[in-house]
């Protein structure tokens with residue numbers, strides 16, 4: 001089986017809201033709202049891939065100790081199989097900016113149900129409602 005390992009973060013602010021970003025027009029699944037993150041490269045741990053993606057996509061800095069494993073999703077994706085590792089992150093440096101997306105917003109976990117998200121993300125919403 002050809003697995004695609006992806007890490008993503010639910011950044012949680014002091015009001016218990018979670019950051020989502022809108023996939024830009026030129027990408028697959030364009031327009032959908034997702035958690036910041038991306039593919040784990042062969043030479044990376046999931047945590048270091050996520051730290052890199054948060055820097056590239058939002059311009060923020062965090063560290064492995066601030067990434068708490070929250071859950072995962074397992075979903076067919078074309079001819080591959082996606083394993084999406086979701087972390088909760090409550091501590092970072094900087095102010096998130098939409099550097100690699102069409103926009104970012106902060107929402108309460110219950111509001112995620114009303115957003116257009118990739119299929120793999122749907123089961124993670126209930127998890128965040130319980131966790132955050």
Ligand SMILES: Nc1nc2c([nH]c(=O)n2[C@@H]2O[C@H](COP(=O)(O)OP(=O)(O)OP(=O)(O)O)[C@@H](O)[C@H]2O)c(=O)[nH]1
Pocket residue numbers: 006007008027028029033034035036037038039077082084118119120121
């Ligand atoms: N970052 C992120 N990716 C997600 C989420 N849910 C989900 O199915 N994915 C999928 O996991 C993969 C993430 O890789 P990526 O963000 O680096 O994707 P990419 O634009 O480089 O891929 P592309 O070349 O297919 O457009 C994509 O196929 C994306 O659709 C999510 O919540 N966050």
